Amino acid sequence: MTFELGVDLCGLAPIERFADAPKGFNPKDIYSKTESILVFAKRLPITILFAESCIPYTQANSLVTAEVDRIALSLSLRLENKGIANVLIPSDDPYESWNEKKKHGQAILSLRHAAVFAGLGKLGKNNLLINDMFGNMLQFGAILIAQSFECDEIAEYAVCPESCSICLQSCPVNALDGTSVNQKACRPLSNFKNAKGYVLKKCWACRKVCPNAAGIYRSDMKNLQ
Numbered sequence: 731m732t733f734e735l736g737v738d739l740c741g742l743a744p745i746e747r748f749a750d751a752p753k754g755f756n757p758k759d760i761y762s763k764t765e766s767i768l769v770f771a772k773r774l775p776i777t778i779l780f781a782e783s784c785i786p787y788t789q790a791n792s793l794v795t796a797e798v799d800r801i802a803l804s805l806s807l808r809l810e811n812k813g814i815a816n817v818l819i820p821s822d823d824p825y826e827s828w829n830e831k832k833k834h835g836q837a838i839l840s841l842r843h844a845a846v847f848a849g850l851g852k853l854g855k856n857n858l859l860i861n862d863m864f865g866n867m868l869q870f871g872a873i874l875i876a877q878s879f880e881c882d883e884i885a886e887y888a889v890c891p892e893s894c895s896i897c898l899q900s901c902p903v904n905a906l907d908g909t910s911v912n913q914k915a916c917r918p919l920s921n922f923k924n925a926k927g928y929v930l931k932k933c934w935a936c937r938k939v940c941p942n943a944a945g946i947y948r949s950d951m952k953n954l955q
């Protein structure tokens with residue numbers, strides 16, 4: 731059903747894998763009947779990483795986020811039509827948790843972690859999920875489902891060589907420490923508001939420099955880099 735709607739990747743995680751989620755951000759805190767979590771992704775075009783202007787990257791991100799949200803709504807309705815109770819999760823905004831002092835926002839569910847639990851890849855030191863076939867050029871969506879299903883295995887491949895830290899060194903504001911992003915440092919570049927009021931993504935260096943940006947095994951895609 732998900733691939734019919736145009737998703738590039740999908741997987742299922744059982745609720746038990748979220749046992750260590752912070753209080754308030756566990757799927758059960760969002761929808762108490764959750765038994766399994768469907769996580770899916772649409773890929774972004776890779777060549778935008780190499781454009782000199784920030785507009786193509788900003789536009790592609792905005793479009794794919796809207797597309798993932800549209801797919802989540804369609805999936806949710808289709809599951810309901812089959813009698814399966816479910817709740818959709820936004821791909822990005824909105825969220826309620828915001829620390830003004832730290833300029834730190836927290837989505838109701840970490841889709842990167844949900845994607846790991848659903849077998850879609852592993853987290854890199856740049857804090858992005860890396861999938862073996864699609865690299866880090868993915869936008870995620872999720873549906874919380876009130877039913878248990880046979881779920882996917884967690885990915886076993888390695889994504890970051892121990893000696894690699896190119897993404898950390900490439901961040902112009904030192905916002906990365908290998909496990910988290912300092913949003914206060916990153917936000918002025920990744921969500922830059924121009925004089926016209928447009929919010930532009932002025933930096934994507936940590937995504938671009940990763941040798942696995944296009945996927946671990948995709949030599950065909952690597953030609954685009």
Ligand code: SF4
Nearest residue numbers: 901905916933935936
């Ligand atoms: S988007 Fe830019 S500023 Fe933000 S963490 Fe990545 S490299 Fe650093």
Ligand code: SF4
Nearest residue numbers: 854855890894897940
């Ligand atoms: S640049 Fe290197 S350390 Fe950073 S995410 Fe990619 S493989 Fe991992």
